[in-house]
Amino acid sequence: MIYSMTGYGKGNLVLHGKDITVEVKSVNHRYFEYSSRMSRFFAFLDDKIKKEIQSMIARGKVEVSLMIRAVENSETKIEADVLLAKSYYDALNTISESLGLPNNADVLAISRFDGVLTQVKNEEDAETLWNDVNTVLHLAMEEFLAMRRAEGEKLYTDVMDRLAVIENIVKDIETAAPMRVQAYREKLYTKLQNILQDKQIDDARILTEAAIFADKVAVDEETTRIYSHISQYRKILSGGEPRGRKLDFLTQELNRETNTIGSKSNDLAITNMVVEIKAEIEKIREQIQNIE
Structure with a gap:
């Protein structure tokens, strides 16, 4: 089973007086990258969420949204740092006097400054919330994960189909390759006939030239390696671990052997x-960019 790196999931429950919604x-x-959106009151949960997700997936740019809304009275308290609020107010007064502008700050505005209001939770509350x-x-x-799995199945089918197409084309190349040597031999014989006219043509020389040509244009080593890469590709696709980077390498090798041919x-x-x-290789390359 392979997984796409594209996915979306949402969960929502009301637990212990809180309406909790998580979107992922x-x-x-190329790597695992994590970002989140949540109230600073719940920032202490961020690292736990990241580790939990990272234990389930290996790669992808992940964005998490956490929303928690109280639906019942709770024991959580909000504390005000009055000294910090006064410091903010004094600083605003200093700015006001320096610029000759009125200080329009009110309690609500000052309460929004960082650290003025804090949510107090005891260890038990924090553990329950987590x-x-x-x-x-x-x-x-x-x-x-269900969405990533469904997308992965589509990628698997598409890549497997394209590998089969490549395999069939390589077989056609193997069939056509010997014909080039025969065509070269006939062309060389005709050319010598035109040059030598009534003189005897050295068949041994023609065979030697044809053999040299055959060795020069032989692609059997390249086709053998392509078959091997395709076999490895299928094995990796059918495996049970993250495989995107391995497929990147094999795709490069497929392309290299094809260029040589x-x-x-x-x-x-x-x-x-x-x-x-x-x-076909280019289409495969595009698809595997989204394989975990």
Whole structure:
């Protein structure tokens, strides 16, 4: 089973007087990258959420949204740092006097400054809140992973189909390759006939030249390696671990062997087949960018 790096999931429950909503979404990325949106009152949960998600996925750019709304009276208290509020007010007065502007700050405005109001939680409250958030997070992750799995199945089918296309084209190249040697031999024989006219043509020389040509344009080593890469590709796709980077490497190798075949070809039909293979490899490359 393979997983796409594109996914979305949402969880929502009311637990212990709090309406908790967690949204998780991700897109493809070379590594695991995490970002979040939540009230600073719950920032102490951020690292726990990150570790929980990272234990479930290996790669992707992940964004988490956490919203917690009280629906019942709770024991959580808000404390005001009056000294800090006074310091803010005095600083505003200093600015006001320096600039000759009125100080329009009110209590509500000052309360919004960082640290003036803080939410007080004892250890038991914090642990309970994390357990509740984690429960909702797992609901979101179930949906999130299901979407990544469904997208991964589509990628798997598409890449497997394209590998089969490449394999069939390579077989056609193997069939066409020997014909080039025979065509070269006949062309060389005709050319010598035109030059020598009534003189005896050295068949041994023609065979030697044809053998040299055959060795020069032989692609059997390249096709063998392509088959091997395709076999490894299928094995990795059917495995059970993150595989995106391994597939990146194999895709580069497939492309390299195909380029070598193209450089050896002086035949239009084989050149066209090489172009077809490269088109399929490029489509595969695009698809595996989203495989975890």
